[in-house]
Amino acid sequence: MAKRPTLRDVARAAGVSIATVNRVISAEPNVRNETARKVANAAREVGYHGHNLLNQQVKQSLPLVKLGFVLHKERQKFYQEFANVIRTSAAQNTKARISIDIEFSQSQSPHDVSELMLDMSSRVDALAATAVNHRIITDTVSQIEARGVKCFSLLSDFAQGERSAYFGLNNLKVGRGVAQALTKFIPRTGDIALFVGGNRWHGHELRETGFRSQLREIGTTLNVLDTLVNLETRQLTYEATLELLQRYPNVVGIYLAGGGMEGAIEALREEVPPNKIALIVNECTQDSLAALEDGYVSMIVGTPLREMCMSLISTMIATKTGDNFDDAGQVFFKPQLVMAEFQ
Numbered sequence: 001m002a003k004r005p006t007l008r009d010v011a012r013a014a015g016v017s018i019a020t021v022n023r024v025i026s027a028e029p030n031v032r033n034e035t036a037r038k039v040a041n042a043a044r045e046v047g048y049h050g051h052n053l054l055n056q057q058v059k060q061s062l063p064l065v066k067l068g069f070v071l072h073k074e075r076q077k078f079y080q081e082f083a084n085v086i087r088t089s090a091a092q093n094t095k096a097r098i099s100i101d102i103e104f105s106q107s108q109s110p111h112d113v114s115e116l117m118l119d120m121s122s123r124v125d126a127l128a129a130t131a132v133n134h135r136i137i138t139d140t141v142s143q144i145e146a147r148g149v150k151c152f153s154l155l156s157d158f159a160q161g162e163r164s165a166y167f168g169l170n171n172l173k174v175g176r177g178v179a180q181a182l183t184k185f186i187p188r189t190g191d192i193a194l195f196v197g198g199n200r201w202h203g204h205e206l207r208e209t210g211f212r213s214q215l216r217e218i219g220t221t222l223n224v225l226d227t228l229v230n231l232e233t234r235q236l237t238y239e240a241t242l243e244l245l246q247r248y249p250n251v252v253g254i255y256l257a258g259g260g261m262e263g264a265i266e267a268l269r270e271e272v273p274p275n276k277i278a279l280i281v282n283e284c285t286q287d288s289l290a291a292l293e294d295g296y297v298s299m300i301v302g303t304p305l306r307e308m309c310m311s312l313i314s315t316m317i318a319t320k321t322g323d324n325f326d327d328a329g330q331v332f333f334k335p336q337l338v339m340a341e342f343q
Contacts, residue, residue, distance in 0.1 A: 005046040014042035033062060037094060065096040065320045067313065068124035070116045070131070071154075073232065074104035076259060077285045082305060089309035096317045108198055108231065110134040117141075121149045126316035128152040128167070132200035138162055150319040152312065155303065156203030157330075164319070167312045170332040171203040174301060175210025175257070177335075178280050182253050183220055185278035185298045190252030192224045193244055197232035197258030207257040222253070230260045237263030245271050253278040265291045284338055292340050302336035 011018045016039060024039045042048075069086055073079045083102050090098040101124055105113045113131045121127050121144040131137045131153070141151045141159035150164040157166040182192070194211060196204035212224060225248065230237040237260035245251060245267070254277060256264060261281035265288075268277060274295025281288050284302045291297040311331060 005048045007048075009046045010039060010043045010048050013046050014039045033095075062095070062097045063321055064099065065126075065317050066099045066101065066124040067316050068101045068103075068120040068127045070103050070105060070113060070120060070127070070129035072105050072108070072130050073259065074106075076232075077287070078259065078283045079104070081285070085305040085309050086313075089306065089313050092310070093313055093317065095314065096321065098313070098317070108132055108200070110136040110200070113137065114140040117144065117151075121147060121151075124149065125320040126150045126152070128154050128312060128316065130154050130156065131158050132156075132198060133158040133160075133202035133205075134200050150316070152316065154312075156201045158202060165315065166330045167308055167315075168203065168331075168333065169301075169303060169335050171206035172210040174335055175207035175212075176214040177210075177337075178207070178255055178299075178301065179211045179214035179218070181299055181337075182255065182278055182280060183215075183218060183222070186222070186252040189221050190223070190250045191248045192222050193228065193248070193251055193254045194224060195228045195230045195237065195240070195254070195256045195258065195260065195264070197260070198229055201258060204257045211255060211257070225251075230256075230258070230263070232259030234260055234263040234266075236260065238267050239263070241267035242271065251277060253280075255280045256282065258282065261291075261297075262287050265296050268296050269294075284336070289338075292338065295340070298339070300336075300338040302338060304333050304336055308333050 007018055007021050011021045014021070016035065020035065021039055024036050067090065071079050071082060086102065087100055090100050101120060103116050103120060105116055110132055113129065114136050117127060117129055117140050127144060127149055129151070138159040141162045144151045145162060145164070151159070153159065153163050153166045155168040156171070157168070194208060196208055198204070208227060215222060215224060228240050228244070230240055241254070241264045254264060259282070264279060264281070268279060278298040279296060280299045280301065281297055282301050284300055288297055288300050292300060
């Protein structure tokens with residue numbers, strides 16, 4: 001019969017004394033969190049019968065940090081997945097006990113988003129949001145930061161100089177990369193359509209700038225049409241794409257710098273055969289992956305949500321605990337490029 005693991009086994013595995021293990025078990029306040037976690041992990045590894053109790057005691061000894069998130073488009077699959085990844089990443093963090101508060105704005109209006117951010121800032125320790133770049137948002141962030149609540153912009157930057165940091169892709173580089181990729185998918189002549197979610201989305205503006213400047217640098221004969229605004233909605237994108245195809249029969253490529261790709265995919269399925277028009281969209285969802293497989297999407301530019309959320313949450317916790325908080329300004333992540341050949 002195998003010998004039952006003892007406290008001595010736990011102490012040996014953790015590299016601490018038996019007295020330290022006893023202090024952890026007794027939940028004494030003078031034990032460092034790092035040491036308590038080491039003992040709890042060792043107890044689990046050696047199969048000590050009280051490891052569940054140790055885990056609970058360690059968790060209760062961690063500081064409580066309240067984190068708030070204001071996102072958009074609650075019904076969109078991407079933002080649903082974003083919220084899920086935030087919750088999962090928080091649950092996996094071992095630095096603190098984390099309370100997550102997520103609100104969804106029903107519009108892009110800076111007034112609506114500002115109200116949600118101000119309300120949430122009264123009950124959280126740090127706040128992250130998706131928002132347009134507008135003076136109302138900038139003033140709101142300034143107020144929130146003045147209260148001692150750090151504010152972070154997500155995916156598309158806002159309130160530069162006021163917010164603590166931006167987490168997301170380097171949108172200027174994304175636009176340039178998409179332009180370079182698009183020229184590989186299509187002929188050297190024809191029309192290119194570009195959709196943005198709105199004129200106040202800083203990330204979309206940067207993507208458009210990078211996209212157009214890269215095409216000029218390449219010296220292509222492709223003609224980039226006037227930018228279309230789709231408010232990141234499926235129906236508006238669907239209708240605008242149908243009208244686009246009717247007005248410009250020589251369209252050979254479409255780039256959606258923001259959301260609303262479902263509408264463009266639906267319109268292309270109705271009007272053209274697969275692989276006739278190169279469509280580049282953002283984020284991996286069931287719709288974008290299915291369209292990629294069917295030849296109606298040429299490339300997906302995805303955000304590494306888990307990597308971003310883990311880094312973001314660690315930084316937000318540090319603003320509360322003071323543990324190596326680095327006011328980085330901008331934290332960029334490498335985009336996930338998905339093409340049919342790699343599926």
